[in-house]
Amino acid sequence: MTEIRQPTPRRGTNLPRMGDFNLTVILDAIRRSSGGLSRVELAQIVGLSPQTISNISRRLLDQRLIVEAGKEGSGPGKPRTILRLNPAGMYALGVHVDPAVITSVVLDLVGDVVKHSRIPTPAGSNPQRVIAAIADEIKGLIEDSGVDPGKIAGLGVAAPGPIDLDEGTVVDPPLLVGWDRVYLRDALAEATGLETLVDKDVTSAAVAETWAGGASGTGSFVFMYMGTGIGCGIVLNDEVVRGTSGNAGEIGHIIVDPDGPPCDCGLRGCVKSSCIPQVLVAEAEEQGILDGGRKGTEGPEVQEGFARLCDAADSGDERAIAIIDKSAVLVARAVAVVTNTLDVERVVFGGPFWARMSERYLERIPALLAANSAANSIHGIEVVGTGVGEDVGAIGAACLVLEHTLAPRAQRLLLEG
Amino acid sequence: MTEIRQPTPRRGTNLPRMGDFNLTVILDAIRRSSGGLSRVELAQIVGLSPQTISNISRRLLDQRLIVEAGKEGSGPGKPRTILRLNPAGMYALGVHVDPAVITSVVLDLVGDVVKHSRIPTPAGSNPQRVIAAIADEIKGLIEDSGVDPGKIAGLGVAAPGPIDLDEGTVVDPPLLVGWDRVYLRDALAEATGLETLVDKDVTSAAVAETWAGGASGTGSFVFMYMGTGIGCGIVLNDEVVRGTSGNAGEIGHIIVDPDGPPCDCGLRGCVKSSCIPQVLVAEAEEQGILDGGRKGTEGPEVQEGFARLCDAADSGDERAIAIIDKSAVLVARAVAVVTNTLDVERVVFGGPFWARMSERYLERIPALLAANSAANSIHGIEVVGTGVGEDVGAIGAACLVLEHTLAPRAQRLLLEG
DNA sequence: TGGCGGATCTCAGTCACGTATTCCCCTAAA
DNA sequence: TTTAGGGGAATACGTGACTGAGATCCGCCA
Structure with a gap:
């Protein structure tokens, strides 16, 4: 079961690797810019000489990963030729x-x-x-x-x-x-x-x-995935953290409510047992906000039940609002545990259930997070919703x-x- | 307060950087080996050609960071010259x-x-x-x-x-x-x-x-620092995780005991309020295991009180044992939160209070951790005490x-x- | 139309790694 | 004691990526 992984010593690097790496660096810079970059700008940004940029640009143009897209001349002198990603590359x-x-x-x-x-x-x-x-x-x-x-x-x-x-x-x-x-x-x-x-x-x-999220996908952040369960993806310094076996981001058993319902782990008030959609829907059914006709344990039923819960909240049902708001408090606690552990600069919310809760969550969570952030006096933590949409997966x-x-x-x- | 850090695009690399990096890679390989390595072994380990190894070895020898330390010849052929770190380098x-x-x-x-x-x-x-x-x-x-x-x-x-x-x-x-x-x-x-x-x-x-801990300082691990407070240091793939402002590892407000005492954060049973030494000593004083003459809130008093608590446990005092054992359960829960979030392969315990608790903790925590590990069916999590000693700081x-x-x-x- | 300034390209030059070869040192057998 | 043989380490040369200097190109402006 537990194969011992021998310590893999860090391996060296060589010229071809370096070339390939610089190519990806330049591509990355172009990708992250809004509307393309010229060669000179690239040179400034990545720190390589203009000649190197030219050479690598040529390789990228040959591979058709980028295209020259018009010129940008402001004053005198040769106008800069803008390099842009070729979507069809x-x-x-x-x-x-x-x-x-x-x-x-x-x-x-x-x-x-x-x-x-x-x-x-x-x-x-x-x-x-x-x-x-x-x-x-x-x-x-x-x-x-x-x-x-x-x-x-x-x-x-x-x-x-x-x-x-x-x-x-x-x-x-x-x-x-x-x-x-x-x-x-x-x-x-x-x-x-x-x-x-x-x-x-x-x-x-x-x-x-990181790839399609624009500015909120840079640097160090935690992606809170609001799905049937709640999990998180971790990005530190523009690189994804996967963990030893690829299972980083399991936060289902972080305790967020000492008074919460019992969990299958033997404790009480875990994320998994107190603020995932299925639990919120069940709670609403118990309180009679939703008719509990179907037992909503299967994916689609939960999604539908949750939508109706949100509808109720949107139309002013105080009890529905209370359920959602309380879940925001609980989720914020889980997020705080992760951000305090990793000291990231941003939390990005997303996932299939996110759209319906986004408004209420974005209203409440930033303040809750700030209040529980250990590094609050040094830097704030940005809280945003993803722009990627429901199909993030x-x-x-x-x-x-x-x-x-x-x-x-x-x-x-x-x-x- | 919150200065906006503009997204720093990843910068390129060049030849001198590569050379320096390879030098550190080789030094690292020598450092991590027990008893030095020959040039051929180095070539195998870091993946560079023997010549490159020779060149870099020369640079390291010139800088007196390494020394040639004897030969190792078993069969026919020229015996390997062992390269070792020069402690005085x-x-x-x-x-x-x-x-x-x-x-x-x-x-x-x-x-x-x-x-x-x-x-x-x-x-x-x-x-x-x-x-x-x-x-x-x-x-x-x-x-x-x-x-x-x-x-x-x-x-x-x-x-x-x-x-x-x-x-x-x-x-x-x-x-x-x-x-x-x-x-x-x-x-x-x-x-x-x-x-x-x-x-x-x-x-x-x-x-x-990572530097002085031997095999337990490689790969991805969490260092649990048992001091006046409890915090953790994080190492992923042999690189330290510091976070945006250097404050990664704040785990004091992870809830580990839903029935625990109230915490200044407004909740109950945080690490900080339920399993740091000061709390354990206070608990022991309350139960009359220790005489509560001094109010042990200052560092040295706590350390002394904790030592006496451990003495009591060692001499068989059931109530003292119960306090320590319960703290192990709680600490294990906090550790599980971190290891599940990061999916590391090892937990290393250390810090000024560690020596006294090590025996009981090492007996109990591995099983507790395994039971709460999300990736338990994929890989186990090694639990060890540091070899670095009290002065880790x-x-x-x-x-x-x-x-x-x-x-x-x-x-x-x-x-x- | 010519001058100017800025961006880009051409052409060596440098440097680190890779390949092939040679040198060196030790073991073991004659 | 001598010699063959094997393997580690150094040398020489080649390749490729980045750098620097100058040439070239392009558009604005006078």
């Missing part, structure tokens, strides 16, 4: 495997969704059948999108945890019965012929934010591929095995 | 500024303490007086140690948080009254003429573990300098400003 596929629904997307280089599809997860959730369904869906998506298959960098898969990153397996997730140690990565790689990456859904969402999955291929990760510099 | 000074006591050390390159001193923190804790005392102490220590001042790489300072890493200031720590925004780094740099680094005590302890402070100067941090590759 590369594509990535992403799949979010959720217990209820499988979402797939084709993403272009700038992170825009080219094509999108959604199917219900095959009943019984037999792994083989689900994998076959995904492979089918992917093939269809590639055809429908009309994208040049040669430009597809790979397939990213976002799965609920726990996972084993080394093996590329999903390890017995609570809501997918019979999914113990399913070799998702290898199976899908074989079925689709694409290079495949598997990661946890919350991590994928954080990667989506699938988009993030695709971004896993882009990140792996094009992001300036320190890891890229190091020689491997 | 470089020295670093470390100071731990504690509310009660100021510990200073001179460390050599292998992390051994060359000289050591301890003075009580000047009463009234006026910052200027404390800084002057430290500067005096440092000067004395350098003279007494007989170390060549030219070989001293710098001065590290470990301070209780919160701190502001950019400014090098200590920001209003709870136990040092009147220490708001004290420019510790600049003041000590000026007073001693040494390059000075300031960091939080728990972070320093984690750095000590000061030793870690000195290691800050060594780490900054010699560790293969990814940051070192990047061009600056």
Whole structure:
């Protein structure tokens, strides 16, 4: 079970690695700029000489990852030629495997969704059948999108945890019965012929934010994923933190309410037992705010129940408002634990349930967080909602591929095995 | 208060940086080996060619950071010449500024303490007086140690948080009254003429573990610092996590006991209010296990009271054992929150109070942690006590300098400003 | 139309790593 | 004692990425 990982000594680097790394640095700078950059600006930003920038730009132009997009001349002198990402320079596929629904997307280089599809997860959730369904869906998506298959960098898969990153397996997730140690990565790689990456859904969402989230996806932040469960993705200094086995971000058993309901872990008031949507809906049903006709334990029912709870709150139902507001207090406590542990500068909220709660949460959480922040006198913590939308899971999955291929990760510099 | 940090784009790298980085990689490999490495072994480990290793070895030999230490020939062929760290190749000074006591050390390159001193923190804790005392102490220590001042790489300072890493200031720590925004780094740099680094005590302890802790200081781990308060230092993939302002590792308000005593944060059963030594001693006094003659709120009194509590437990006092054991359960819960959030592979315990509790904690915590670990089915979490000893704070402070100067941090590759 | 300024490119130059070769040192057998 | 052989380490040369200086290109302005 516990294989001993021998301490992997840090490996050196060499010239080609350095060249590739600088290429990704420049691409990253262009990507993060709004509206492109000129070569001189790039030189200032990344600290390399103009000549080096020119050389690398040429490589990027040859690969068609960037394009020259017009000139920008203000005063005298030769106007700067603006370099911009070529959206069609590369594509990535992403799949979010959720217990209820499988979402797939084709993403272009700038992170825009080219094509999108959604199917219900095959009943019984037999792994083989689900994998076959995904492979089918992917093939269809590639055809429908009309994208040049040669430009597809790979397939990213976002799965609920726990996972084993080394093996590329999903390890017995609570809501997918019979999914113990399913070799998702290898199976899908074989079925689709694409290079495949598997990661946890919350991590994928954080990667989506770094790639397609604009300014809020830079630096060090925590992505709070509000889904059927609550988890978080962690990004420190522009690099995603995955943990030893890819399972970082498990915050379900942080205690947020000493007076809360009992949890299956034996304690009381964990995140998991006191502020996930399912619990809020149950509470509302108990209080008679919602009719408890259906037992809303399955994904879609919860989502629907939660929507009605929010509707009630929006139409002024005090009890509904109280439930949501209390959950904001509890979530803020969990967030504070994470931000105090990691001292990040920003918290980004997102996930399928986020849209409905965003207004109330954004109103309350910043103050709650500030009050509980250990470093409050040194720096504030920004609280924002993601701009990526409901499909963060699938988009993030695709971004896993882009990140792996094009992001300036320190890891890229190091020689491997 | 909150200065906006503009997103710093990742900067490129160049040839000299690469060379320096590879040098630190090799030094790191030698440092982490037990008993030195030959050039061929180095080539295998770091992945560079034997020639490159030879070239870099020469640079390291010229700088006298390493020495050739004998040969190792087993079969036919030329025997390997072993390269070892030269302990006298470089020295670093470390100071731990504690509310009660100021510990200073001179460390050599292998992390051994060359000289050591301890003075009580000047009463009234006026910052200027404390800084002057430290500067005096440092000067004395350098003279007494007989170390060549030219070989001293710098001065590290470990301070209780919160701190502001950019400014090098200590920001209003709870136990040092009147220490708001004290420019510790600049003041000590000026007073001693040494390059000075300031960091939080728990972070320093984690750095000590990476530098002087042997195998348990590699990879990804959390260092639990058991002091007057409980904090943690975080190391992911051999690099220390400091956070935006250097305040990562604040875990005092993680709730570990829903039935615990109220905390100044308004909730109940935080780490800070239920399992720090001061609380355990108070509890023992209340139960009559210890005579509550002195009100043990000051550092030394707490330490003494805690020692007597441990004595009682060791001599079989059931109630004393119960207090310690319960604290182990609570600490384990806090640790689980952190390890689940970060998915690390190891927890290292240390700090001034650790020695007395180590036996009971090491007996109980591994099982408790495994039971609460989200990734338990994928990998276990190793639980160990540090080998660094009581002075981790000061030793870690000195290691800050060594780490900054010699560790293969990814940051070192990047061009600056 | 010519001058000017700024951006970009060309062309060496430098430096670190990689490959092939040679040198050196030790073991072991004749 | 001598010699063959094997493996580590150094030397020489080649490659490739970044840097610096000057040339070139481009558009504005007089």
